[in-house]
Amino acid sequence: MSLPSPEPQQIPVVVLAGFLGSGKTTLLNHLLHRSGGSRIGAIVNDFGAIEIDAMAVAGALGDSTVSLGNGCLCCAVDASELDQYLERLAEPSLGIDVIVIEASGLAEPQELVRMVLASEHPGIVYGGLVEVVDAAEFDDTRSRHPEIDRHLALADLVVVNKLDRAADGERVLGLVRSLVDRAAVVPASYGRIDPEFLFDCRPSEERIGQLSFDDLHEHGADDHAEHLHSAYDSLSFVSREPLDPRRLMEFLDSRPEGLYRIKGYVDFGPYDVHNRYAVHAVGRFLRFYPEPWPAGGERLTQLVLIGSGIDAPALDKELAACRSDAPHADERGMWGVLRYVQNPEEDPAEAGPA
DSSP states (O other): OOOOOOSSOOEEEEEEEOOTTSSHHHHHHHHHHTSTTOOEEEEESSSOOOOOSTTOOTTOOOTTEEEOOSSOHHHHOOHHHHHHHHHHHTOGGGOOOEEEEEOOTTOOHHHHHHHHHTOOOTTEEEEEEEEEEEGGGHHHHHHHOTTHHHHHHHOSEEEEEOGGGOTTHHHHHHHHHHHSSSOEEEEOSTTOOOGGGTSOSSOSTTOBTTBOHHHHHHSOGGGGGGSSOOOOEEEEEEESSOBOHHHHHHHHHTOOTTEEEEEEEEOOGGGOSSEEEEEEEETTEEEEEEEEOOTTOOOOEEEEEEESSOOHHHHHHHHHTTBOOOSSOOTTTTHHHHTTBSSOOSOGGGSOOO
């Protein structure tokens, strides 16, 4: 089943951070070659401009790159200046599907995330903080840069890179996992992570934001062995019954460690008969986008969850427990959801019948 895109389509902005030598550039170049036709825009802070396209390589100049040259992005620009760069890359004629801000090795991730969240551009949405660490040099890096513990605690996804060169990779993985706050931790060598952690690998009208529901639904867990890494799990959840907003918020508020992304649409039934709610969660970031139901389409809840080390059957059971056949809405039931809607114009509980 194809799903129409929300209007307007919002481009996820991913912050890619990590200390010097951790492998950020290698990871980004890997994503370029494995993007599956998706177009990546980049704000690059510590190497020359690159064309970001399906099969591009570093070194070629293109409209989809903003190169800031030397210096630290979080010190060189303010939020309004970053908005100018994002506006350039979000230009519809470029057809960009995801924007990656590759920070310098000395950038402060918290400041970069703050600037993205402060953006007033309606065409973008925060896509998560990805922190890359060098497994072979992790102990030495922590000794020289103790602030890495704070960076890891802020991350939504941690890539433990260069495991092929680490003498005790499992110990490093365990140590990193002990330092994160619910983030997904993914092992890697040569920066090779599955790009579906970050963006949809097939641009089309059928996507749900970063992640194509159809791709994961049609090419499910059995296909994961063919991916570069099988270190992540996904769950596709479909319900013809509406979900209870309070129960869903309880589920979202307690989502487990390692659950990196949630994307899809939610039917709240009598709580809002006019709209379905696109949901976008990355790490601890959560937002809902109400939009009118497509004319003539079946009203369904359709969600995709993706993470590392998650218990997919248990999450499916928890989501199933959110179903509700209540014929009437509790006027306060949507309050928890509306906290995560930008500038809600009307309380759905007061919208009246269709």
